[in-house]
Amino acid sequence: MPLLDPRSWQPHPLTGPGYSVTEPATGQVLAGLTLATPEDVGAAAGRAAAAQRAWASAPHFARAAVLRKAGDLFSEHADELRAWLVRESGSVPGKADFELHVAAQECYEAAALASRPAGQVLPSEAPRLSYTRRVPAGVVGVISPFNAPLILSIRSVAPALALGNAVLLKPDPRTAVCGGLSLAAVFAAAGLPQDLLHVLPGGPDAGQALVADPRVPVISFTGSTAAGRAVGEAAGRHLKRAHLELGGNSAMIVLEDADLDAVISTAAWGSFFHQGQICMT
Template identity: 60%
Template sequence: MTLLDPAHWTGKIFNGTWATGSAGTYDVIEPATGHTLTTLGQATPADAARAAATAARAQRDWAARPYDERAAVLRRAAALFEHHAADVQNWIVRESGSIPPKAELEARFAAALCHEAAALTSHPQGHVLPSAQPRWSLARRRPAGVVAVIAPFNFPLILAMRSVAPALALGNAVLLKPDPRTAVCGGAVIARVFQEAGLPEGLLHLLPGGADVGEAVITAPEVRVVSFTGSTAAGRRIGETCGRLLKRAHLELGGNNALIVLPGADLDRAVSAAAWGSFLHQGQICMTTGRHLVHHSVHDAYVDALAAKADALPVGDPATGPAALGPIIDHRQLAHIDALVRDTVAAGARLAAGGTHDGLFYRPTVLAGVTPAMPAYAQEVFGPVAPVVPFTTTEEAVALAADTPYGLSLGILGDVGEAMRIADAVPTGLLHINDQTVNDEPIVPFGGLGDSGNGSRFGGPDANIEAFTETQWLTVRPDIAPHPF
């Protein structure tokens, strides 16, 4: 069998070997066609509890292994992602509805995350501290133990691997609960890669399932860190549970990100950037450009050009023909998008482009005449929708951009000096001058503020070491210390 032959995982979950899930099996559906791609095993809370206990036992030996052994596993995983990139991309296209360039990005990013994680194993993980006593005083980082990773459907491989890879590299075991809709490219692919890379049994567990399985991996007493990417509503519940149980939660949640277009910005480039920011992967990205704030001097031309761009973008099955946008992940999400667009038009907005769909294929949509109170502007749409609002002064642009409970990403197009002044006034976790809002790299700190999460918890050695290790104070004296008792 090839590395990603479905025969490996058909009807199974993963606990170091492929095993039957206690909840039976379920079909993995291709959103573009409605066809069944494969079947996976479905876990239960009891499976999750057993996985946590197994992971805790395996983790102790893994943490004690020399750093170069852990690095070698990560390097082999990177090589496997690179060698099998075409197969990985095919699963991403078909299971998540991604266009091929986006799938290529995910496969390449997964390999890069493994390379970066391999380097983490030999990164300095502590400090020598001064002490008033005659002793050595050290602060060193130790593996957290068992890490629960709960990943979403939209970038299923990247958003799982950005936690799985560094957590394993730093000596932890991982319970991975992917979104059931994308549990092959966001789960089975990862399990197969690490299985072939030589990761010892019991360190990585794949647990497809519903909310009850998610709750079980969060509440398992062996789990010390929960890494969650998903909706703000779910993140709040997870954060509350982790707070009660005194566990660390790393929460990367939703966004309603603004793109500010300043007077004098190159209109063609601005519209191209804006279309990418709003329509990439059907707008199903936490960093999607959800609010277009455009100076009144270029507003009308911008709306016309963005609408023309939207009308020209092909929408279809990315596995069978050229498409700029594929399908929405499922009918529930499509209904949410369509309702927000319809309600916004009913509130007085003008439909400049799109607003229609054929099955799960939703046309890229541009809304003009929008006010901040309208639903598609005020709420996270998570779909290919671009509401446009004009502004007159810099102060107005700042007020509009900051008027959101979210704080994930901000893009500003135009004069750099003016953009710098705006940037310093708007709270946001990610900031891009002369680029749109959707940006990421394996080595950068990533995270949002407010309803977008609890800060930069992913990416780069500092954030990853902070996320997946604990600090231990260690002292050493040449002799037993004298004490007055």
């Protein structure tokens, strides 16, 4: 049975305009989806905030079990997910397999976070116990791009969920399936309770609503420097934590004793991997 059933892609119907997800190589329509509006973002934030309380109170081993199962599912359904990465995002099979491997590993690493010490005892002059305690932030907003859609979504979604948060994920509409709905399908199959992960493909207005919503205290953004600057400025106005991973150009340091043939090959690979649409290689 396919993991990605179109009938369950958007369990809470969105209210924006419909659009077609197309294959870049052929122009073929792969799916019909609906864009999220600012009102949809607000509704999802309310549902996520309500669901997050019980999830934060769940035993750490229960959250970890969901993350481990999600990692297994990325491997078990690799053929289906690979096909979406190839057709929707224009990946070659090797790049798609790289994303799937990283997605599974991100889930396993996040599962280990759930049982990390949540505080520390502090030295004090007073005759009493003084300590700090780390608690979930609440609802985390994730804005992810099109170039490595699965990796650049899961690396924020998995640790946020493992530590007891809910997530609003706004993937690029061009890769809404492999960068958003595929994650929702995996986590639903792994046993994640309802309303803890909302997928909201949308335009700048949806992103602005996500950054502005008072129920979303943390924003994780990956994308262009220009867009990231706007997100950072808006987050600052709203006194939110913003984690920004912005544009780069595959810089490389070559030392005197380097094998220049290997350097040239590696530099070309890093610069032109995925048609040059990667900034971290």
